[in-house]
Amino acid sequence: MTAQIPAESLANVTANETLAQISTSAKPRVSDEEMQQAVRTLLIGLGEDPDREGLIDTPKRVVKALQHLTSGYNQSLDELLNGAIFHEDANEMVLVRDIDLFSSCEHHILPILGRVHIAYIPNGKVIGLSKLARIAEMYARRLQVQERLTNQIAEALQGLLQPQGVAVVVEATHMCMVMRGVQKPGSWTVTSAMRGCFADDARTRREFMDLIRHTPQFH
Numbered sequence: 536m537t538a539q540i541p542a543e544s545l546a547n548v549t550a551n552e553t554l555a556q557i558s559t560s561a562k563p564r565v566s567d568e569e570m571q572q573a574v575r576t577l578l579i580g581l582g583e584d585p586d587r588e589g590l591i592d593t594p595k596r597v598v599k600a601l602q603h604l605t606s607g608y609n610q611s612l613d614e615l616l617n618g619a620i621f622h623e624d625a626n627e628m629v630l631v632r633d634i635d636l637f638s639s640c641e642h643h644i645l646p647i648l649g650r651v652h653i654a655y656i657p658n659g660k661v662i663g664l665s666k667l668a669r670i671a672e673m674y675a676r677r678l679q680v681q682e683r684l685t686n687q688i689a690e691a692l693q694g695l696l697q698p699q700g701v702a703v704v705v706e707a708t709h710m711c712m713v714m715r716g717v718q719k720p721g722s723w724t725v726t727s728a729m730r731g732c733f734a735d736d737a738r739t740r741r742e743f744m745d746l747i748r749h750t751p752q753f754h
């Protein structure tokens with residue numbers, strides 16, 4: 536029988552999250568109109584005519600798209616969990632692999648596309664499976680570096696569940712390395728964050744790695 540965990544168990548995570556929120560989800564200091572004006576300026580700087588038919592609504596679209604791609608700033612763990620943490624005497628690894636990931640690199644605001652694999656070994660509490668993907672998505676929809684994204688997912692789970700261990704692996708391709716700059720299509724960056732028994736016990740880590748082993752490919 537599973538029972539929902541009361542909200543106070545979120546306390547230690549939401550404390551961390553609150554700090555993150557203070558710096559990220561404060562009310563925008565500029566209006567949508569000002570942001571649109573900035574996009575219009577960019578278009579002119581690129582040599583375009585922002586008043587031609589195809590571009591008239593582009594500033595509006597770009598601002599809306601960027602707001603969507605960074606909507607993780609306006610979310611909190613509390614809200615996305617919706618109470619879906621349950622008491623359960625499970626002691627085996629829980630793994631959700633191949634979760635599609637769309638993020639934006641903070642250096643160039645270009646896409647980071649890839650997958651994340653998230654595992655934990657419970658210690659009296661389990662989390663709704665979809666919430667693993669939602670947590671990944673919340674952090675992905677911010678301006679990121681892949682290392683921080685990976686760590687944030689691991690830290691969130693560690694704080695929420697105090698499990699025996701957490702493992703997060705992100706495999707991603709960075710459009711700033713593909714479409715520009717060094718121009719290396721086909722390169723993949725792999726980052727991991729191991730906590731608890733995944734950090735301490737090579738066999739547990741190996742089991743996780745075996746379970747996620749596959750050829751990384753983004754469809």
Ligand SMILES: Nc1nc2c(ncn2[C@@H]2O[C@H](COP(=O)(O)OP(=O)(O)OP(=O)(O)O)[C@@H](O)[C@H]2O)c(=O)[nH]1
Pocket residue numbers: 640641642679680681682709711712715716717
């Ligand atoms: N560690 C890390 N670096 C990243 C990530 N995303 C982009 N970068 C790197 O951030 C660096 C920024 O370097 P700069 O030299 O300031 O910028 P740049 O002139 O655009 O660099 P190039 O991409 O080499 O042309 C580049 O090496 C990028 O590849 C990430 O998620 N993690």
Ligand SMILES: [Zn+2]
Pocket residue numbers: 640641642643644645709711712
């Ligand atoms: Zn970049």
